Amino acid sequence: MRLGFLYSRIRKDEQLLLEELRERGHDVVKIDVREPQFAIRERPEELEDLDLALNRCQESSRVRYVSMFCEHYDVPVVNGAAATATCADKVRGSLALEAADVPTPRTEVSFDVESALESIEAFGYPCVIKPVTGSWGRLLAKIDTRDAAEAVLEHKQTLGSYEHSVFYIQEFIEKPGRDIRVVAADGEPIAAMTRSAEHWITNAARGGEAKPFEVDEEVLDLVNRASDAVGGGLLGIDLMETKDGGYTVHEVNATCEFKALNDAVPETDVPARIVDWLETKAEVAE
Incomplete structure (x- = not known):
């Protein structure tokens, strides 16, 4: 190849x-x-x-x-x-997952500070404001009060980039101190891990502790559907466990990192599995 x-x-x-x-x-x-x-x-x-x-x-x-x-x-x-375009933009990603009936956190998008405040008040505190592009848990804000909401929205509006004036607001999910990352190739899981932390942001890039996670039938179904929803490929699909025992998909990543996953699952050679899949893709493309 x-x-x-x-x-x-x-x-x-x-x-x-x-x-x-x-x-x-x-x-x-x-x-x-x-x-x-x-x-x-x-x-x-x-x-x-x-x-x-x-x-x-x-x-x-x-x-x-x-x-x-x-x-x-x-x-x-x-x-x-x-x-790639769908996963790089959280709004596009949310719309794609919703259209495929994949469970996601309740989300609203506003283009005005007052409108965004109305959404936040309707969600109740805490809730989460995210940038529409970005990774590694950067620029996420957990909003606990109206004062905090007003301050964060003002800062975003003042930053000047048009993307910061797209207010992506999401309900806060009370997860059990961890979330789940599944790396999948065209919807087929290669390996999965939990990322745990005392902080509400549990990304491995932010110091979250990675441990292997066994994919059950429900997660397998959600991973497959989420992959199809965004267009397939080599994806990092992030899920959270909900209070009712189910799962919600909160993000799909198109340029996913896997080094922490590879260390967490010594029984699976993640880069080797990825290359296996790439070889298959090259053969199909011929």
Whole structure:
């Protein structure tokens, strides 16, 4: 397989994938996406003669455009442009999950501070305000009082970016001190873990403790449906357990990290399983 490895930074996750690909003898073409010129009419030389492109950019803008250009140049890419764009925007993601009847936290979007305050008051305290783009639990705010709501909304409005004027407001789920991350390839789980912390944000990137999680039939069904809803691919699907014993899907990630998961599930070689799937995708694309 001749694989274009598209990146903007090489983290531990990318190192693990590169090591596995090279150990298997694949021809890996590393492409720093900051270097090529993505012409509308002509394919960059770096993207010539690829069996498959793997888009591992972290920045939400770059990752979306890179997949769009790959498809424009008829280069098979993981993940596809539709899935990447949907997952990179929490509003799009929520709409896709709702349309597929996947259970998610109650969510409202407002474009005005007063309207956002009305939503917050209707949800009750605490509730959560999230940026519409971003990862690693950054810029999330748990809102406990109206004073806090007014302050956070004012700060977001003053930041100036149009995305900060899209107020994405969600009910606060009383989870049992943990959430669940499932890495899945076209809806088939590769491995899963819980992420636990005393803080309400339990992301592994924020210090959450990772432990293996056994996927049950309900989680398997939700993962499969969530993957289909956003367009499939290599995804990190995040769920929370609810008080009634069920689950809610609160996010689907298109450029998912898996290094903490790989450490948490020693019986599963996560990068090897991912490369298994990439080999299958390349064969199908031929």
